[in-house]
Amino acid sequence: MSGGHIARIDRMLRPIHRWIWSNRDRRVRKLLAFAEVETDGGRDILRAAETTPDPLLRRLYLEHAIDELHHGVMFRRRGATLARLRHHASEGGNPLPGGHGLDDLAITDAGDEQLLAFLHVAEKAAAGRFAIYREIVGDDPETQAIFDHILHDEVFHMNYTYRQLARVSPRAWRRQIWRARVSRLWKRYLRLAGALGMAIGSLLLVLQYFAVLPLFAWLARRAERREPAGWSPARRPTAQTSPY
Amino acid sequence: MVAGAAPDRADESVLMNILGLSAHYHDSAAALIVDGLPVCAVQEERLSRRKHDSGFPVAAIDYCLTHAGLDPSQLDAVVFYERSLLKFERILTCALRAFPRSWRSFPHAMRNSLGEKMWVRGIIASHLEVPRQKILFTDHHASHAAAAFLTAPTREAAILTADGVGEWATLTAGRGRCEDGHAQIELQREIRYPHSLGLLYSTFTAYLGFAVNEDEYKVMGLAAYGRPTLAADVRRLIRRTADGGFAIEPEYFEYHTTAQRSYSSRFVDLFGPPRDPYDPIDLDTAEGRRFANCAASVQQVLEELLVDIARDLRRESGLPDLCVGGGVALNGVANGRVLAESGFERLFVPPAPGDAGCAIGAALYADRIYFGNPHREVPDHPFWGPEVDAADLTRVAREDGQIFDQFDDGALVDHVAAALAADAIVGWMDGRCEFGPRALGHRSILAAPHSHETRDRLNRDIKNREGFRPFAPVVPIEVASRYFELPSGGARLGRFMSGVFPVRPEWRDALAAVTHVDGSARVQTLEQAMAPRLYALLQAYGRKTGVPILLNTSFNVAGEPIVTTALEGYSTFRRCGLDLLVAGPTVISKRSRSTDEKEAPAWQSGSMAESGAV
Numbered sequence: 001m002s003g004g005h006i007a008r009i010d011r012m013l014r015p016i017h018r019w020i021w022s023n024r025d026r027r028v029r030k031l032l033a034f035a036e037v038e039t040d041g042g043r044d045i046l047r048a049a050e051t052t053p054d055p056l057l058r059r060l061y062l063e064h065a066i067d068e069l070h071h072g073v074m075f076r077r078r079g080a081t082l083a084r085l086r087h088h089a090s091e092g093g094n095p096l097p098g099g100h101g102l103d104d105l106a107i108t109d110a111g112d113e114q115l116l117a118f119l120h121v122a123e124k125a126a127a128g129r130f131a132i133y134r135e136i137v138g139d140d141p142e143t144q145a146i147f148d149h150i151l152h153d154e155v156f157h158m159n160y161t162y163r164q165l166a167r168v169s170p171r172a173w174r175r176q177i178w179r180a181r182v183s184r185l186w187k188r189y190l191r192l193a194g195a196l197g198m199a200i201g202s203l204l205l206v207l208q209y210f211a212v213l214p215l216f217a218w219l220a221r222r223a224e225r226r227e228p229a230g231w232s233p234a235r236r237p238t239a240q241t242s243p244y
Numbered sequence: 245m246v247a248g249a250a251p252d253r254a255d256e257s258v259l260m261n262i263l264g265l266s267a268h269y270h271d272s273a274a275a276l277i278v279d280g281l282p283v284c285a286v287q288e289e290r291l292s293r294r295k296h297d298s299g300f301p302v303a304a305i306d307y308c309l310t311h312a313g314l315d316p317s318q319l320d321a322v323v324f325y326e327r328s329l330l331k332f333e334r335i336l337t338c339a340l341r342a343f344p345r346s347w348r349s350f351p352h353a354m355r356n357s358l359g360e361k362m363w364v365r366g367i368i369a370s371h372l373e374v375p376r377q378k379i380l381f382t383d384h385h386a387s388h389a390a391a392a393f394l395t396a397p398t399r400e401a402a403i404l405t406a407d408g409v410g411e412w413a414t415l416t417a418g419r420g421r422c423e424d425g426h427a428q429i430e431l432q433r434e435i436r437y438p439h440s441l442g443l444l445y446s447t448f449t450a451y452l453g454f455a456v457n458e459d460e461y462k463v464m465g466l467a468a469y470g471r472p473t474l475a476a477d478v479r480r481l482i483r484r485t486a487d488g489g490f491a492i493e494p495e496y497f498e499y500h501t502t503a504q505r506s507y508s509s510r511f512v513d514l515f516g517p518p519r520d521p522y523d524p525i526d527l528d529t530a531e532g533r534r535f536a537n538c539a540a541s542v543q544q545v546l547e548e549l550l551v552d553i554a555r556d557l558r559r560e561s562g563l564p565d566l567c568v569g570g571g572v573a574l575n576g577v578a579n580g581r582v583l584a585e586s587g588f589e590r591l592f593v594p595p596a597p598g599d600a601g602c603a604i605g606a607a608l609y610a611d612r613i614y615f616g617n618p619h620r621e622v623p624d625h626p627f628w629g630p631e632v633d634a635a636d637l638t639r640v641a642r643e644d645g646q647i648f649d650q651f652d653d654g655a656l657v658d659h660v661a662a663a664l665a666a667d668a669i670v671g672w673m674d675g676r677c678e679f680g681p682r683a684l685g686h687r688s689i690l691a692a693p694h695s696h697e698t699r700d701r702l703n704r705d706i707k708n709r710e711g712f713r714p715f716a717p718v719v720p721i722e723v724a725s726r727y728f729e730l731p732s733g734g735a736r737l738g739r740f741m742s743g744v745f746p747v748r749p750e751w752r753d754a755l756a757a758v759t760h761v762d763g764s765a766r767v768q769t770l771e772q773a774m775a776p777r778l779y780a781l782l783q784a785y786g787r788k789t790g791v792p793i794l795l796n797t798s799f800n801v802a803g804e805p806i807v808t809t810a811l812e813g814y815s816t817f818r819r820c821g822l823d824l825l826v827a828g829p830t831v832i833s834k835r836s837r838s839t840d841e842k843e844a845p846a847w848q849s850g851s852m853a854e855s856g857a858v
Contacts, residue, residue, distance in 0.1 A: 039803065043293065043803075043804065046293075046815055047293055049815055050809070050811040050812055050814075050815050051811075055640070055643035055644065058640070058643075058644070059644060062815060062818060062819070065815075065819075066819050069819075079522070080522035080523075083520065083522045084520070084522065084523060198355070201351065201355060202351035202352075202355075205350060205351035205354055205355075206347060206350070206351055209343075209346075209347055209350045209351075210344070210347070213339075213340060213343055214343065216340050217340040217341070217343030217344075219340075220337055220340035220341045220343075221340075221341055221343075224341050227436075229439070229485050229489070229491035230435070230485030230486070230487045230488070230489030230490065230491060231433045231434070231435060231485070231487045231488065231489040232433060232434055232435070232436055233432070233433055233434075234413070234416060234418065234431040234432055234433055234434045235383065235412070235413070235434070238327075240323075240380045240381060240382060240610065240614045241377065241379075241380055241381070242327070242329075242381060243324070243327050243328045243329040243330070243364065243365060243381045244327055244329040244330050244333075
């Protein structure tokens, strides 16, 4: 097995990772989330293969995309198998956030330099994260084997993105990598801020719901009772300039 | 609703550029009408490569304007396919009616609506930099009605639209007429939310573990494996009203009160536990048969209701033609029954009857009804999308060292027909791509229709989808009734693959790959003028095998939109088990079947469908 370098932050978070993977429900959700992220990432890289003008990159992206789509299938199959083993009911919660993807990178707008730098940084981070997961799921050889397989692929992905970045951007490749790192951090911040904003917004809306709506709700229900079932005359036409 | 309250332009000769848009729910699209005729129409997913992309259709708009050589300032109107504020009113009213059970879904619903959907006029104005007074709105079902009626080759017809829900209406009935060069659409009555045939079907889609708004056709495919043993239970969910309409029994549903689940606990009490999406459907088990019976039962009830409603409409209107729009019109089995049993002689279903088609419907509605421009017959084909560039394929094939050939038209058709007769599976790209969910011969995967092995190979190595789903045949219209039991008007319904009809019993073995388990097929009846190259291929294949029929399925793999460009076709060809790829005069072939198998990644050898991975 070719292991990835485990980042310090992931070492520190090892107890949390262990907690997540120790429970079969959470494990299933995590695997299914990975399946989604890998599949989405694979499709994005496929898009890059379809749009790059560079023939060598097209072939490499295509190979990379096939790997990612394959990873998605492996994660999905394993998640589904574990789900069946414990009679998982699908409505029992959303998947946990996945490990990596293409972070909303606009593939068709990004140049190859930007994309390669981004892929290199993302693959490296993923390899480190998957290496720790591989250790943690020691009680589950099938899942561990998937991480083994993926880590092997990630080495190829890290290497080719690095080499090709140096080829297509011989003078600025270091700067591109730093930009990709900063961009990842910024997007993480945006996600966190977005989630926080959404939570606060939801709380305010729920407060308004209970404070303001009861009277209107009573009126709406009273009106509903008067509505006939079956056919109604079609709505009278309104001006086409109006959204109402 | 008589929708004629518009500036009177009857005597003016006008040249207008009208852009129609549908967005924000599912299948965003843009369509451009110039001088009363469509010039282009494309779903956003075909350009963004995100299946069922619901975002504002930036790429589709860009394509339409670029294709027509127009600047946004040259647009006379931009028409949005529904009334966004009226839709918001419905969402808010339903949250109020469900108080306090709606407290969880309320923040989500408000964020969802207030975030972007409510401000669609501002979004369009800022994106296109057009004056706000040029932005118009049509009712959702008026857009469906216009897409169905104004594109159909008929002067007068009854109109029936049915989908999940628009603003408030879920099903409308009316009529359309073109008289003295002017069109009129009159929607007379409607069924209102939450009473919805589309949502009844979608609820079963969710219950059966499929994705709502995406996988309804899987329920239709599964239905053929079951028996409608639960139809009486389904009828308990939706009662007929004295006026010939229907009403759902709300206690069995939750789609009108929460966003989490569309069916209630009472529904589960009635039908048993729902299917886990990750469990494969095994029709050899009692559980698998129960799900198939559920699908067969809801399918039967849907058909009965539609046939009854259409029969009433036929009686009232006295018209021989019916135009059907809305997502429910994608149900080919129901369309076949409506045609056979309602009394209508012809049924017109547009190639994009769902929300994407509303883009073209909204633009036509504004042109004919609001501006009062003269009616012009819309070309009767679905090919309004981007053209395939064969030069791109030749270039990448050369760069990647692929085996490729270039042929003139006749030789190409013979070459491909010979390959198909030798059981090759072919990715076929020709001209402009289809508007709508069906591949009708310009972005298709073609194969011999004769054996189960071909069907299984397609399901396993190429489409990666469930084994219970059928494939469709394409046949020259002149000989269609030799192989299929087409009722009067059936050939027309098969033009855009909108009807399911029985395969004649004596041909079922010879057409095993396209004959569903119940002996039916979703036939495409091809007229030479619509897709001449495919028509020539069918003829050539017929000369070689005696049967001028091919299996025709969409050129994509599971989870991806149908390919648009040559490069998308190429990347799909490279990663699945296709043997040939054709675009224009260029044909790429894989080295040989045995080499392919060695090259095929091991993970493709098992069916993803086994793990519910489609």
